[in-house]
Amino acid sequence: MLKQERQEYILHQLNLHNKVLCADLSSKMGVSDDTVRRDLQELSQEDKLIKVHGGALSKSFHTAFDREMVYNIENKNIIAKKAAALVQNGMYILTSGGTSILEFAKSLDQQLNATFFTCSLNAAIEFAHHPSIEVVMIGDKIAKESMLATGASAVQAIESIQADLCIMGINSMDTQFGLSENDWEVVQIKKAMIKASKKTVCIGISEKLNSQQKIKVANLDEIDILITELDPNDPLLAPYKQHGIIIY
Template sequence: MLKKERHDFVMRQINLHNRVLTSDLVQLLNVSEDTIRRDLQELADQGQLSKVHGGALSKSYQSFFDDSDVYAREAKILIAKKNIPLIKDGMVILTGGGTSIIELVKQLPENLNATFFTISPFVAIELAKYPQVEVILIGGLFSKNSQVTYGGYVINQLLEINADLCLLGTSAIHPQDGLTDTDWEINQLKKAMFSSSKKAAILCISEKLDTSLRLKVASLDNIDYLITELDPRAEELNPYRVKTLQIL
């Protein structure tokens, strides 16, 4: 595979999943670890990604306040607008982090009166702009890669919450494998968020459909709403039409 083809592949993985691991790229591309490290360094030097220990992060994943760097921003805004009717006054809502959730928060009604628990400092900052929204940031260890708090202390706090709705972005979703991720700590965190909520909504750009990563978070049966930028009747969504899942 030519270097440009490798670079294109890496950037697609970055844009879809927000981060990549060097070890995964070595297996997927069947090249040496040194080759991947050089590729990531070159892409970082070009300003296309942020190189971190063990892999790389999307630039948009770290630049939450710079709209110009958000991948598929128009699709995420459409997803956010479709999600708004699920959020009602008086609700207790639990959110993850990521650019899809940030775009959702920006679309909230100005007079919304609700309580939000979040594991993302960036989401908390956006929520703080709403005068009638109570914002509770769940503290703990901070993941430099995922930009959220994590760990046993965070999970213990989550399990004390009884939220009406959990809002999560996703790295990958698949009809058979369900919701998946790559990071063990973040995986446990998301599972706790599901357990702490009456209903769960997954915000997902269509490019992430039919993709699967190493660690399972939840099956489709555990998800109440799947929200993409596609028309809910789109053929691409047919494999996700299970009894308990509403597609928006």
């Protein structure tokens, strides 16, 4: 077994189990403990994993959080305020989940009277804190990573709604591929939401722009409005403007 091969295998196992044991690896790969140790040491130096006595732990599980998180909250706040301005009394609004949406929920005018539909547990809670708006949770099996209700029943429920606005946090957007996601179930939900709304608003920090993921949610022509933290005239947004999307 080649060195590269081994190291890829180690990282693969680490993604699967979040932990690997030196002894396991050496017997599985048919090499000596020392070799495994050296592999782990290298990978650790490359910052790919965390080496511990007896094996290694996945890095993603341990850290991975709250570095740029803090930085982005400011931007998300700018976005949230712009989005909140679009909401008017009496509207029926579908929303996805995600941190941008949570900020949006916090930014809503306290006098606002509107009805929000969402599949996201966290978003539902945030909306429910608001004094006057109505919140409808769309239920189904919960996808744990995203805390989103997904499945046929949720899609059906969404299909039975005629909303004025769909406010959607974006993961990836691109002039070629449009709006895309990595999770098939979530994609089904988002597609249904867009279909069920008169207008679709995408919100997200500009980092998410010009990137794509595996599964397409919608073409750009299905998107009506795009909100980022940038100035509407920022050149980064020009290509989207050319596709007929209104930028705020």
